[in-house]
Amino acid sequence: QDEVTLQLKWVTQAQFAGYYVAKDKGFYEEENLDVTIKPGGPDIAPEQVIAAGGADVITTWMAAGLAARERGVPLVNIAQPFKTGGLQVNCLKSAGIETPEDFPGHIMGVWFYGNEYPFYAWMASLGIETDGADENGVSVIKQAFSADPLIQGQADCISTMTYNEYGQVLDAGITEDELVTFNYLEMGFGMLEDGLYVLEENLEDPEFRDKMVRFVRASMKGWKYAEENPAEAAQIVLDNDETGAQTLEHQEYMMGEVAKLTEGSDGTLDPADYEQTVKTLLSAVSAENPAITKEPEGAWTHDITDEALK
Amino acid sequence: MRTILPVAVVVAAIVAFWYLAAIPMNIHFAVTSAQRAGAEVTPESGAERRNMGAIALAARNPAQWTDSWTQAKPRLPVPHQVVAELWRTTALQHPASKQSLVYHGWVTLSATVVGFAIGTGLGILLAIGIVHSRAMDMSVMPWAIASQTIPILAIAPMIIVVLNSIGVQGLIPKAIISAYLSFFPVVVGMVKGLRSPDAMQFDLLKTYNASRSETFWKLRLPASAPYLFASLKVGIAASLVGAIVGELPTGASRGLGARLLTGSYYGQTVQIWSALFATAILAAALVAIVAGIERATLKRMGLAT
Amino acid sequence: MTQVPVIESKNLDLTFETADGPVAALKDVSLQIGAGEFVSFIGPSGCGKTTFLRCVAALEEPTGGSLTVNGMSPEEARKARAYGYVFQAAGLYPWRTIAKNIRLPLEIMGFSRAEQEERVNRVLELVDLAGFGGKYPWQLSGGMQQRASIARALSFDADILLMDEPFGALDEIVRDHLNEELLKLWARTGKTIGFVTHSIPEAVYLSTKIVVMSPRPGRITDVIESTLPQERPLDIRDTPEFLEIAHRVRDGLRAGHAYD
Amino acid sequence: MTQVPVIESKNLDLTFETADGPVAALKDVSLQIGAGEFVSFIGPSGCGKTTFLRCVAALEEPTGGSLTVNGMSPEEARKARAYGYVFQAAGLYPWRTIAKNIRLPLEIMGFSRAEQEERVNRVLELVDLAGFGGKYPWQLSGGMQQRASIARALSFDADILLMDEPFGALDEIVRDHLNEELLKLWARTGKTIGFVTHSIPEAVYLSTKIVVMSPRPGRITDVIESTLPQERPLDIRDTPEFLEIAHRVRDGLRAGHAYD
Amino acid sequence: MILIIAALALWAIMWTVNVRLANGESAGTSTVRLLVPLLFGLTLLAMWELVVRGLELPIVILPAPSVIAERVAGSGPTLWVDFKQTFLKGALGGYAIGCTAAFLTAILVDRWDFLRRGLLPVGSFVAALPIVGTAPILVMWYGFDWHSKAAVVVLMVFFPMLVNIVAGLQDTTQMQRDLMKTYAASYWQGLFKLRLPAAMPFIFNGLKISSTLAMIGAIVAEFFGSPIVGMGFRISTSVGQLALDMVWAEIVVAALAGSAFYGVVALIERRLTFWHPSQRR
Numbered sequence A: 001q002d003e004v005t006l007q008l009k010w011v012t013q014a015q016f017a018g019y020y021v022a023k024d025k026g027f028y029e030e031e032n033l034d035v036t037i038k039p040g041g042p043d044i045a046p047e048q049v050i051a052a053g054g055a056d057v058i059t060t061w062m063a064a065g066l067a068a069r070e071r072g073v074p075l076v077n078i079a080q081p082f083k084t085g086g087l088q089v090n091c092l093k094s095a096g097i098e099t100p101e102d103f104p105g106h107i108m109g110v111w112f113y114g115n116e117y118p119f120y121a122w123m124a125s126l127g128i129e130t131d132g133a134d135e136n137g138v139s140v141i142k143q144a145f146s147a148d149p150l151i152q153g154q155a156d157c158i159s160t161m162t163y164n165e166y167g168q169v170l171d172a173g174i175t176e177d178e179l180v181t182f183n184y185l186e187m188g189f190g191m192l193e194d195g196l197y198v199l200e201e202n203l204e205d206p207e208f209r210d211k212m213v214r215f216v217r218a219s220m221k222g223w224k225y226a227e228e229n230p231a232e233a234a235q236i237v238l239d240n241d242e243t244g245a246q247t248l249e250h251q252e253y254m255m256g257e258v259a260k261l262t263e264g265s266d267g268t269l270d271p272a273d274y275e276q277t278v279k280t281l282l283s284a285v286s287a288e289n290p291a292i293t294k295e296p297e298g299a300w301t302h303d304i305t306d307e308a309l310k
Numbered sequence B: 001m002r003t004i005l006p007v008a009v010v011v012a013a014i015v016a017f018w019y020l021a022a023i024p025m026n027i028h029f030a031v032t033s034a035q036r037a038g039a040e041v042t043p044e045s046g047a048e049r050r051n052m053g054a055i056a057l058a059a060r061n062p063a064q065w066t067d068s069w070t071q072a073k074p075r076l077p078v079p080h081q082v083v084a085e086l087w088r089t090t091a092l093q094h095p096a097s098k099q100s101l102v103y104h105g106w107v108t109l110s111a112t113v114v115g116f117a118i119g120t121g122l123g124i125l126l127a128i129g130i131v132h133s134r135a136m137d138m139s140v141m142p143w144a145i146a147s148q149t150i151p152i153l154a155i156a157p158m159i160i161v162v163l164n165s166i167g168v169q170g171l172i173p174k175a176i177i178s179a180y181l182s183f184f185p186v187v188v189g190m191v192k193g194l195r196s197p198d199a200m201q202f203d204l205l206k207t208y209n210a211s212r213s214e215t216f217w218k219l220r221l222p223a224s225a226p227y228l229f230a231s232l233k234v235g236i237a238a239s240l241v242g243a244i245v246g247e248l249p250t251g252a253s254r255g256l257g258a259r260l261l262t263g264s265y266y267g268q269t270v271q272i273w274s275a276l277f278a279t280a281i282l283a284a285a286l287v288a289i290v291a292g293i294e295r296a297t298l299k300r301m302g303l304a305t
Numbered sequence C, D: 001m002t003q004v005p006v007i008e009s010k011n012l013d014l015t016f017e018t019a020d021g022p023v024a025a026l027k028d029v030s031l032q033i034g035a036g037e038f039v040s041f042i043g044p045s046g047c048g049k050t051t052f053l054r055c056v057a058a059l060e061e062p063t064g065g066s067l068t069v070n071g072m073s074p075e076e077a078r079k080a081r082a083y084g085y086v087f088q089a090a091g092l093y094p095w096r097t098i099a100k101n102i103r104l105p106l107e108i109m110g111f112s113r114a115e116q117e118e119r120v121n122r123v124l125e126l127v128d129l130a131g132f133g134g135k136y137p138w139q140l141s142g143g144m145q146q147r148a149s150i151a152r153a154l155s156f157d158a159d160i161l162l163m164d165e166p167f168g169a170l171d172e173i174v175r176d177h178l179n180e181e182l183l184k185l186w187a188r189t190g191k192t193i194g195f196v197t198h199s200i201p202e203a204v205y206l207s208t209k210i211v212v213m214s215p216r217p218g219r220i221t222d223v224i225e226s227t228l229p230q231e232r233p234l235d236i237r238d239t240p241e242f243l244e245i246a247h248r249v250r251d252g253l254r255a256g257h258a259y260d
Numbered sequence E: 001m002i003l004i005i006a007a008l009a010l011w012a013i014m015w016t017v018n019v020r021l022a023n024g025e026s027a028g029t030s031t032v033r034l035l036v037p038l039l040f041g042l043t044l045l046a047m048w049e050l051v052v053r054g055l056e057l058p059i060v061i062l063p064a065p066s067v068i069a070e071r072v073a074g075s076g077p078t079l080w081v082d083f084k085q086t087f088l089k090g091a092l093g094g095y096a097i098g099c100t101a102a103f104l105t106a107i108l109v110d111r112w113d114f115l116r117r118g119l120l121p122v123g124s125f126v127a128a129l130p131i132v133g134t135a136p137i138l139v140m141w142y143g144f145d146w147h148s149k150a151a152v153v154v155l156m157v158f159f160p161m162l163v164n165i166v167a168g169l170q171d172t173t174q175m176q177r178d179l180m181k182t183y184a185a186s187y188w189q190g191l192f193k194l195r196l197p198a199a200m201p202f203i204f205n206g207l208k209i210s211s212t213l214a215m216i217g218a219i220v221a222e223f224f225g226s227p228i229v230g231m232g233f234r235i236s237t238s239v240g241q242l243a244l245d246m247v248w249a250e251i252v253v254a255a256l257a258g259s260a261f262y263g264v265v266a267l268i269e270r271r272l273t274f275w276h277p278s279q280r281r
């Protein structure tokens, strides 16, 4: 069996259900692979891990992947299980926000750690400054981990994932009609989320390519299985969560939402989505948004997915 | 015995204050959920409540006070919730289950102990070097102090990644971070201890024409024992902190640190607090064990009654 | 008493380099001590008594003059373990029992286990501490501790015994008692003893030779050969002979003393 | 010397409760001290000299008998700042200069700035330390420190001076000197002095009355009224009269002494 | 490979030089006292540089000191605003509040022994709560700005300070206390004229320990939520952006500021407790 190490971008949760399902259901084994899945966390940059040789393949958002590429870690997208993105901004209507024009003067929670690029691109296109709350600017805070800032009233808008924090907001008793939701994709600042990335130089090795082909094939099989059997997938994720902190209820919710994002993808990257991501990133290059400064080249390949889907 | 009553009084005061403080802390959510369940609350508008002070809101809605002690995800969980969670995740779980704090505590403890051993060993060796070599004394000491001003949480991920890349994973990276935090108190205490004998005690050995190693074994080392133990108590607590910090970037999957972190991703405050208390209890136990060894050793050495 | 000199110092100088400039602790000190003599050093604080004894013990390096111990350099004598040294405070290691404290030099000098045992018992008896070997230092009174430290210096049977105010911290009555004991011990063993003290009666009572020193720079102002008999009961101290010697010592002291 | 008693103790008892059971430090101590007397307490270690002085100073609570100071209870006398106390070690606060140390009681007792200044200068002169006021304690020799601590006790001019082995840590020569000074000071000020010592010559030289104590439980074995004249040069110590008193003291001591 | 060997050779040479210096004639002078650790540090830096270049480590793993230095020089304004936010507001604010609170508590605790016996064990338990657990809670309670960072710092420094001050206030000899009693001094006179001065060395010991804790606490707390300025914010964000040179630049600032802070406290200690034997030379 060939060994493959996969570094996730975040902790074990249904966001990565496909991989856990593939492992648990023996899809990897069928491909003669022995896959180790390493959970991530806020302190882990998968790009750094793969550069140091700690993983063969990582999941990350394309913005971070392209940024790493510019900084000398030549990552290549080999598959894109997430067709659409789940990143959105939720604001409280009670804070007086209905449309983006209402933002100035408010506090907005943003995820940093490589996730901040679409936000800055969006603000740049709206002409809203991000240096403090006044008539033409917003005050940005680095939002950590959870949906707390909105629930606790520390921010008027926060970043959420449809499949995670949004659910936590609703759980906390804030109803959907108390909220305004801005979806980055719908606003044209979409950015490809969880994709699979490897180091460019490794792809030159046919043995490695072959491994990746099998890996992607099995992973996609896992994803499709998870979409069809959300309850079972959630349970598998729960079984793989070593912290023992996850609840089945929340993972089932998450699986349901994640399935909506993976639904349209067979793993093949849609170049149009790639173009939109690059456009978003390039649209507001600044000190706060140094993701990429020039059009990347060779940042993706269809070779693996083509081979895998044959 | 003399301490039990005062401690009990202080703890009782803290617990009472805690329950009181939980009311304003949790009152917003308590009132909102009560309203959703159909209760009469003042003021009725959610927006108005949001802009209102917690204490004022609590004063206007005394009926919701008890609700603020029973929430699933309170801002401030109350003592009985924390105790119940601790009980649920220790006594009521199989110790090897990942739901069990015993299991996570064990994961953290093993890294702590290994890190403590490395840190103590390194600290003692450094101290021996510093005491015996002027060059080392002058060169190393300022940098040892400087090393402690580096935020370990910032470099922990890099340490993990670098060690990972050379194939070291699992317990050892965590233990190294833990050692990084614990070596310093040991160096400081041990240097002090190895230098604690007075000039006369050294001169005595000189009159016997004792060698450096004899001086070390027969004078410096025994004389340093009280200092060493004092630092070990600081060191083991630091080791525990190090192990927890080291758990955050190792994929945050197992251990008390991981529990703390995942608890905060999902706003599970009760889980955070119980992990916090589990950590403090573990720290207290570790310090108590070192203190016990200290007492026994010093007694055997005739340095304590 | 004109044997071969055991300790011989010629024009000995010692200057300490300190932050405030050089301090001349010893200046031009010449002295001969024969085998079996009991020599006391007396003088005001800071006159260099300790320094001289430390030079003999090779704990301090003279900056001028010559000094021999048993015909060797002090350093060689130290390596040959030619002397036992008793410090002002007992300086017992608190983590060792009395017996183990006495055994310390024996361990370092590589005596066999059996011999260690035997010697420890012998000297414990010698200083009247038999039965206290298993006690820790802090379980003993000051006087007993000081006797233990003497036993420690005696255990390896060096011919020379150097004592730096060994009874300085004890009260007068205990001190009287230990003085008597020390004299007996000296008579029995015939060792050469160098003894630093602040007390005039003590010096006169114990010594065959009293060296009076004056401070800054420390030099010898008087060397008094005692005319007292070998046999000295405690109340010899009320005899006119004793008082006369004491008077001479006091005069010598007063001459060189600056009071503070 | 049969004035009104300044310090009067009747059947005074003091038993310390310790972990090992009660320790009788003082038993049935009766004593009268008149105004202007210089009373020395002498006795072997642990006989309760310090304890008695501390009772007088209200630093210790007797468990039986009665004790008055200036006709008041010791506690009241303390509150009335009736005495100055000099401890065995100088006990100067190292963070204060000598002058500031001496000023300490004056600050506490609320003297005006100007008066503080004046008194400090006066007592500094009195103990021969003029010019050293700006130094820190550790910059002075032991003898000078001890004099500073006496100055501190004198500064607020209490009628009683209690001194617990004030010169115990000093060498004999410095001690002689300070003894002389102390006598002069006493003569000049006419204070009542309670003085604890281990040294027989010191006790005899200084006192108008010598209280000899014996240990366990501490009791008074002898009270010797001195027959020495008021005027006492240092070499009074070689007179037969002096030696006789010393002898009597020594006998009293020896009687109650257990050596260790 | 050559560079690695060069690093080792450099080490050997520098170490020999240092041994010579430390044991040489002028070892006591302040120049040598400064020179030796400086040389040692420079040697470590040079070795780091050589190893990074020798092994051709990518910047996202470990940047070379020269790269870090360049970043420090090039990002002055950013580093300065971060420093202001984290150190001047968070760390110093928390340090001041924490030390003051500990001081006042220590005086209470010292006055009532019952409190001391009750509070110290409980306090040591609270002090064992790990910062990575308390920081998110405090951010939740005190908001995202520096107040919550200061709160974390307060929590970190309070107990070490309390223990030290309480120990210091009790570090008087029986004789010193009796002296006060013979003057019939009041409680406050005893406190201000005896116990507080006597406690100074302990207080400074606590202040020194706390100075490094304050710096670390303020930075770490920013990992758990912050405005978009601050050293902790920059470090965590830059890691995500793989700008490791920026991360290290902030670490350098942190270490410099922390060491300087420690040094300043030590200097004041020297000034105020010159009388203590440990400070006399």
Ligand SMILES: Nc1ncnc2c1ncn2[C@@H]1O[C@H](COP(=O)(O)OP(=O)(O)OP(=O)(O)O)[C@@H](O)[C@H]1O
Pocket (backbone or CB within 6 Å): C016, C017, C018, C023, C024, C025, C043, C044, C045, C046, C047, C048, C049, C050, C051, C052, C218, D171
């Ligand atoms: N290591 C040293 N460095 C500098 N000066 C020293 C040192 N040791 C002693 N001295 C000085 O040398 C002089 C002689 O000191 P020494 O200890 O020999 O005196 P002493 O006669 O033994 O005095 P004491 O009776 O107080 O023990 C003193 O002035 C002392 O300050």
Ligand SMILES: Nc1ncnc2c1ncn2[C@@H]1O[C@H](COP(=O)(O)OP(=O)(O)OP(=O)(O)O)[C@@H](O)[C@H]1O
Pocket (backbone or CB within 6 Å): D016, D017, D018, D023, D024, D025, D043, D044, D045, D046, D047, D048, D049, D050, D051, D052, D218
């Ligand atoms: N606080 C105390 N608790 C218990 N026992 C005490 C205490 N203070 C003194 N003692 C005991 O009381 C007895 C008398 O002590 P005290 O200090 O008065 O003796 P002393 O005559 O001053 O001795 P020294 O000459 O050694 O100073 C001793 O046996 C001592 O151990």
Ligand SMILES: Cc1ncc(C[n+]2csc(CCO)c2C)c(N)n1
Pocket (backbone or CB within 6 Å): A009, A010, A015, A042, A060, A061, A111, A112, A113, A115, A143, A144, A145, A146, A161, A164, A193, A194
């Ligand atoms: C510190 C921090 N950064 C980012 C997110 C947002 N987030 C939610 S899920 C996920 C994984 C994306 O693949 C990410 C990045 C967070 N919650 N906390």
Ligand SMILES: [Mg+2]
Pocket (backbone or CB within 6 Å): C049, C050, C051, C164
């Ligand atoms: Mg000496």
Ligand SMILES: [Mg+2]
Pocket (backbone or CB within 6 Å): D049, D050, D051, D164
């Ligand atoms: Mg006494």
